[in-house]
Structures are given as C-alpha cells and as structure tokens.
Amino acid sequence: MRHGMHILLLGSGGREHALAWKIAASPLVTKLWCAPGNAGIAREAECVALDIANHAAVIDFCKTNAVELVVVGPETPLVAGIVDDLAKAGIKAFGPSKQAAQLEGSKGFTKDLCREFDIPTGAYERFDNAADARAYVRAQGAPIVVKADGLAAGKGVVVAKTLAEAEAAVTMMFEGSFGAAGAEVVIEECLVGREISFFALCDGETAIPLASAQDHKRVFDHDEGPNTGGMGAYSPTPFVTPEVHDQIMSRIILPTLAGMKSRDMPFRGVLYAGVMLTAQGPKLFEYNVRFGDPECQVHMLRMMSDLVPALLAACDGQLKNFNLRWYPDPALTVVMAAKGYPGDYKKGTRIDGLDEAAKIEGVEIFHAGTVAKDGAILANGGRVLNVCATGKTVTEAQARAYRAVDLIRWPDGFCRRDIASQAVAQERGD
Numbered sequence: 001m002r003h004g005m006h007i008l009l010l011g012s013g014g015r016e017h018a019l020a021w022k023i024a025a026s027p028l029v030t031k032l033w034c035a036p037g038n039a040g041i042a043r044e045a046e047c048v049a050l051d052i053a054n055h056a057a058v059i060d061f062c063k064t065n066a067v068e069l070v071v072v073g074p075e076t077p078l079v080a081g082i083v084d085d086l087a088k089a090g091i092k093a094f095g096p097s098k099q100a101a102q103l104e105g106s107k108g109f110t111k112d113l114c115r116e117f118d119i120p121t122g123a124y125e126r127f128d129n130a131a132d133a134r135a136y137v138r139a140q141g142a143p144i145v146v147k148a149d150g151l152a153a154g155k156g157v158v159v160a161k162t163l164a165e166a167e168a169a170v171t172m173m174f175e176g177s178f179g180a181a182g183a184e185v186v187i188e189e190c191l192v193g194r195e196i197s198f199f200a201l202c203d204g205e206t207a208i209p210l211a212s213a214q215d216h217k218r219v220f221d222h223d224e225g226p227n228t229g230g231m232g233a234y235s236p237t238p239f240v241t242p243e244v245h246d247q248i249m250s251r252i253i254l255p256t257l258a259g260m261k262s263r264d265m266p267f268r269g270v271l272y273a274g275v276m277l278t279a280q281g282p283k284l285f286e287y288n289v290r291f292g293d294p295e296c297q298v299h300m301l302r303m304m305s306d307l308v309p310a311l312l313a314a315c316d317g318q319l320k321n322f323n324l325r326w327y328p329d330p331a332l333t334v335v336m337a338a339k340g341y342p343g344d345y346k347k348g349t350r351i352d353g354l355d356e357a358a359k360i361e362g363v364e365i366f367h368a369g370t371v372a373k374d375g376a377i378l379a380n381g382g383r384v385l386n387v388c389a390t391g392k393t394v395t396e397a398q399a400r401a402y403r404a405v406d407l408i409r410w411p412d413g414f415c416r417r418d419i420a421s422q423a424v425a426q427e428r429g430d
C-alpha cells in the first residue's frame with residue numbers, strides 16, 4: 001500500500017463530510033482536497049472551487065496536484081461518466097463507470113436487468129409515450145408506482161394510491177416536469193412491506209456488505225409528509241436479520257454483479273439497494289450507485305477499518321480477500337434542515353452552538369449545507385447539518401444526538417424527533 005497519497009473528494013454534502021472525516025484519518029493520506037466542499041468539510045480537507053460537472057477542469061486539477069485517487073460522492077458526475085474520463089487521463093477514481101452507473105441513471109435499465117437475471121422485483125413495463133402508459137395504468141389498477149426513467153434529484157417517483165393520481169403523474173412526466181429524465185417512464189407494481197436499504201462495496205466481481213443501516217425518508221415524525229433526501233439514519237438495524245441479509249446477497253446483489261459483468265459493464269463502487277421486505281421475500285425497487293446520504297454518515301462512524309485501502313481494493317478488483325471491520329456500537333444521525341424543506345426554504349440563516357454541541361460524548365457533527373462567513377456558520381441548503389452520535393445502545397446514541405440538537409441554536413431549522421424510535425422500542429422490549 002502506498003503512503004503519502006493525494007486524494008480528491010468530489011461533492012459538498014453531509015455524505016462527503018463523513019467521507020472526508022474518515023479519509024483524513026487514514027495514515028496513508030498526506031493531502032486531501034474536496035471540490036467544492038462546505039464549511040464543515042474545510043476542517044478535514046482543503047476545499048477547492050472546482051465545477052465538478054467540468055470533467056476537464058477536474059482532470060487538470062488532478063494532474064497539477066499529483067492526485068492518485070478521486071472519490072466521487074454524488075450520483076450526477078458518475079452518471080455523466082466522470083470515472084471513465086478520469087480513467088482515460090490515467091487517474092484512478094472510486095465509483096462506477098458511466099455504463100455501470102445506469103443502475104441508478106436509468107430505472108428501466110435496472111428493471112430489464114432484473115428480468116434477465118431473475119432478480120426479485122415488482123412487475124413493470126417501460127413507456128415512451130403517455131397514451132400507452134395511461135392504458136397500462138388503467139389495466140393494472142391502483143395503487144401503482146410511476147417513475148421517471150432518469151435522474152430527478154429524488155423527486156421522480158410517484159407512489160399513486162388512485163388511478164387519477166397515477167394518470168396525473170404520467171401526464172406530468174411526459175409534459176417534461178423532469179426534462180430528459182422523464183422522456184421515458186417506468187410503471188411498476190406497488191410493493192408492500194418494510195423498506196430497508198442495503199449497501200455493498202463492489203469491485204466488479206466481489207461484494208462486501210456494509211453494516212446494516214436504515215434511513216427515514218419522510219419529512220415529519222411518524223413518517224408523515226413528503227419524501228426527502230433523508231431526515232436521519234441509524235446502524236445497525238434490527239430489521240435486516242441474518243436471513244434477510246443472506247437472501248439479499250444471494251438473490252439481489254450477487255446476481256446483479258454477475259449480470260453486469262456478463263454485459264461487460266462490471267460494477268465497481270458502492271451498490272446501494274432499496275429493498276422492500278414483502279410477504280414473498282425481499283424485492284428490489286431501486287439501485288443507487290454511491291454511498292447513501294445520510295446512511296454514509298453512520299457507516300463512517302461505525303467503520304473500524306481504514307477506508308482508503310478498501311476504496312483502492314474496490315477500484316483494483318482486489319476485494320476477494322478483503323475484510324471490513326466495524327465497531328459494535330450503534331450510530332445514529334439526525335438531519336437538521338432549513339424550515340420549508342423539501343419545499344422552498346431560506347438560505348443564509350445563522351447557526352450557533354455547534355462547538356458546545358460537539359463536546360457531548362460520542363457526538364460528531366457533519367455539515368451537509370453550510371458556508372462560513374465572517375466567523376459565523378450560515379445555512380446554505382435544504383439539509384444543513386447531520387448531528388450524529390454513537391453509544392453502547394441505539395437508545396444511548398439517540399439520547400446523545402438529541403442532546404446535541406437541543407444545544408444548537410438555529411431558529412430557522414428543524415428536525416425529526418423520532419429517528420430510530422422503532423429500534424429504541426425494540427431495545428426496550430416493546
């Protein structure tokens with residue numbers, strides 16, 4: 001393993017702050033940059049104002065600064081082929097190629113892969129026009145799920161309870177609400193059960209599962225209100241039992257890796273499966289091709305192994321004899337968001353009390369959307385802070401995280417108060 005490595009991390013959210021925190025702790029690394037980063041990431045890495053959509057600019061930066069590894073946080077540059085462009089320039093990058101990133105970039109691609117390789121998922125059809133899509137919806141009946149094929153910043157999925165809702169979603173997508181992402185639509189059976197996320201580090205052939213984690217997608221307590229990017233997460237989750245874990249690995253993750261390899265698009269990076277635990281067993285409803293946000297935050301807190309050799313082994317096809325070790329203590333993160341999120345919200349509001357909150361035992365605060373101005377921390381996005389904590393139990397981690405939340409003075413922010421409450425109830429024996 002090389003020492004004195006130069007690494008560039010791409011992204012600016014809480015996921016990237018957690019990755020920066022973990023990468024900066026590696027004894028292998030002498031220099032870490034993050035583009036574009038945020039006020040919290042600036043504590044771990046040197047932030048650089050690079051436009052990450054400009055692949056040539058990223059390549060130039062890497063060459064000038066002898067960067068040996070680029071770690072790509074978000075999906076957009078992956079789907080745009082940044083890993084391929086870096087590879088052509090002789091620069092190693094962690095994340096899937098453009099072709100392999102279709103697992104997130106095209107919902108139809110993933111559904112066809114499931115059909116071809118017998119991976120359990122809901123029944124579906126793909127459509128390129130509204131009339132046929134509406135006819136299919138009417139034939140299938142509600143509830144039914146309507147999805148824009150391409151990337152739509154987490155907003156391209158409508159779980160329609162009625163036919164009218166489903167038809168309205170079809171119309172909206174084909175009228176161009178999601179631009180090119182909605183030029184094709186997937187209509188899918190509505191799966192019923194508990195929703196869980198499953199993550200595996202992959203090198204094209206081998207998959208090493210990450211610790212189990214669960215997120216909370218709805219904006220308000222008790223899973224009410226609209227879907228968001230994620231309002232909190234915790235790890236481990238009692239809902240991924242050893243049996244469920246084995247079923248997901250053998251029926252979903254490994255056939256996906258084998259299928260992608262046979263299509264000459266080996267998947268390297270983090271494969272993140274959205275899975276419904278249905279009465280007929282686990283079924284895949286979506287893939288993402290990167291670490292979760294906010295699940296990555298709890299993964300990084302629980303990962304005992306050095307992350308950097310794991311990322312390199314994934315890039316180099318060397319995961320076969322690799323082992324990832326985890327701390328047994330649970331970790332939890334509470335997302336603090338700007339009031340109004342996931343709708344309209346104000347930027348530039350002031351946040352105080354962060355240093356005091358971070359002093360609580362086991363607490364780590366990652367920044368998801370902040371800027372520093374004249375010595376103050378200001379909100380600069382919808383999801384703004386990730387207040388994380390570890391503890392001997394989920395109950396202890398939860399208590400620590402909310403104690404920290406209560407010390408943060410940000411009148412324009414809010415959070416859910418029930419992150420991990422089901423796991424806490426399970427610990428109590430309810």
Ligand code: AMP
Nearest residue numbers: 122145154157159188189190191285286
């Ligand atoms: P996504 O934007 O793809 O993460 O999907 C948003 C949410 O829609 C997921 O977190 C699920 O709760 C839900 N969803 C997606 N596909 C299905 C499905 N086939 N059946 C039921 N719910 C679904």
